[in-house]
Amino acid sequence: MAYDRAVTRGAGVRVALLFAAVGLPGLALAGSPDLVAEGERWWTKSPDPANPVACATCHWDPGATRGWAASFPKWKPLPPPGARVMTLFQANAEAVTRHYRLSDPRRAAATITAYLAAQGAGVPPSPGMSAGQPVFPKRLRALAASVERGRALYTRRCDACHRVGDVARTLTAYPRVVGDRVESLEEYVELHRRAPILSWNSQATADLIAYLTEELPR
């Protein structure tokens, strides 16, 4: 009996170490987590030992992913009905859900967003376009329409309290650490001023952020 318990406890410790190594939420998080380092772990290691394919397995070339952060928001040509303008955080959340099958992709997506933003530091913003990639006029038109929807939404829902330039300047402050949580701008806006809620994963939130990105002083 005592022997059984000791074995069980040992196994528990091994499981905890294994989870800490792949950076699962809730374990490696004491103090103020380093978002970029955590994002790199999610990027390079799958949380599922049975399926070791990670983001970096397919996206192995840092030269190709360096321009990603600057190119969002943009039209993501997902299979219908998924195709739409997305923020980088939303696109990462979609990829985390699809490839890692997490029920809540937000923490992994936010830290991966921080990691990709760090990789792309110094790349000038070019929403809708990635350096070295073909430009699709149809996708740029869809992005322009998203910016216009975002502008109207901003006027209705935000303008009474904030100058747009002030809000646009906070874009680079996210994702950020709040206590033991990691928060994207998308999540902040979802919880900011309750009714009616803009869901973090919605087209409307992507529209708003597409507009704010457009208003960011260059």
Ligand code: HEC
């Ligand atoms: C099995 C291969 C595979 C895996 C694993 C994979 N991706 Fe992708 N991903 C692709 C392909 C293919 C594309 C579309 C072509 C491209 O943009 O590189 C893509 C595109 C993307 C894009 C859009 C890039 C752009 O410029 O439009 C993002 C963001 C992305 N993936 C994030 C991730 C993240 C985060 C993970 C890990 C959770 C991941 N991917 C795992 C294959 C993969």
Ligand code: HEC
């Ligand atoms: C009724 C006034 C009001 C409206 C409307 C409003 N906000 Fe705010 N917002 C605030 C106040 C006050 C703060 C300061 C923090 C707090 O009290 O929540 C804030 C803070 C913020 C911040 C955080 C800034 C930082 O430095 O971290 C962002 C981002 C933001 N608002 C975006 C928006 C957006 C986007 C909208 C529209 C969807 C919006 N706000 C609508 C009052 C408002």
